[in-house]
Amino acid sequence: MTYAIQTNQLSYSRRGQLIVDNLSLRVPAGSIFGFLGPNGSGKTTTIRLLLGLIQTQKPCIQIFGQQLHEHRLPILQKIGALIEAPVLYPHLSGGENMEIGRLARRVEREQTGCVLEMVGLAGEAKRRVRTYSLGMRQRLGIALALLGDPDLLILDEPTNGLDPAGIREMRRMLAELSEVHGKTIFISSHLLDEMEKLVTHVGILNHGNLLFQGPMAQLHADFTAGATLEEIFLNLTNDRI
Incomplete structure (x- = not known):
């Protein structure tokens, strides 16, 4: 299997506190990977590490088989990112x-x-952004992330503040980017019911530790039959959303 993202025992500490603890991620190319965890679990720090915004002492991050430590600039040309x-x-x-x-x-x-x-804004290109709805602004942000035709999109809470219609439209758009345009999408979100409808694979993080990663079908097979993603998440993390 080809992986868009691989980390090998990725760890990161800040001011003596361990934020990410021996994280070994495997994100299949072409997947929509939901990266989930309670507040303070290390998700945003992991994303910053994947984007090279903060660095580790040893080379333990690969993007499409290349070490980020050695090939940062060429790798970043393959990544589009939207952080909130x-x-x-x-x-x-x-x-x-x-x-x-x-x-x-x-x-x-x-x-x-x-x-x-691709993001459904071709007819709105001449309008001033101040007149855009929040959903349109988020889609414009993703359009900016898509410049350069990246193979990988990294999105941190892209549905923040959207109403139900905007969330549904975002879900449709991301699914199309993956299925039609072949993008790998790595997405962090607290909206677990939406993640269950969208993602093909999931990783669940808590206190810097990876509790589960794999296909959604495997998650449901490994835990209580008929349980929702939210129920499994709460059972694993023992935290409130």
């Missing part, structure tokens, strides 16, 4: 925001229209 709310210029149009992102990533102008079409 996207950074946008509200006084500019959606298209103008995309143009700034395009120039920053040094990609061809033609990509702008393609990714706006």
Whole structure:
């Protein structure tokens, strides 16, 4: 099996406190991988490590088979990321925001229209972002992450603040990005009922320790028959969401 993300006993401490503890992730290429855990479990720190925003002492992160420690810049060109709310210029149009992102990533102008079409904003490109709904802003953030045609999307709480219709639209869009466009999607979220509808694989983290990882079907087979993802999650972590 080809893995988009592999970590080998990844650990990270801050001010003497162990945040991530011997984490060995296996994220299959082409999957939608739900990275779940209570607040303070180490999810955001792990994402920052995967993006090279913070570093470990030893090379223990591989992205599509390459060591992040040795090939950081080429690897980052294969990754698009959205960490909570996207950074946008509200006084500019959606298209103008995309143009700034395009120039920053040094990609061809033609990509702008393609990714706006992928996220369903092609018809809204001339509107100022200040007039966008929160869901539209999140989709624009994902469009920016898609510039450069990355193989891997890393999304941290992309549905934060969205209403049910916006969450449903985000789910549809992410499923299409995976199934139609072949993207691997690594997504962190607290909305477990939505994750159950979307993800193909799941990893559950608590206090920096990986409690489970594998296909959703395996999770349900390994635990109480008929239990929801939320029930299994709470049973494993013994925490409230």
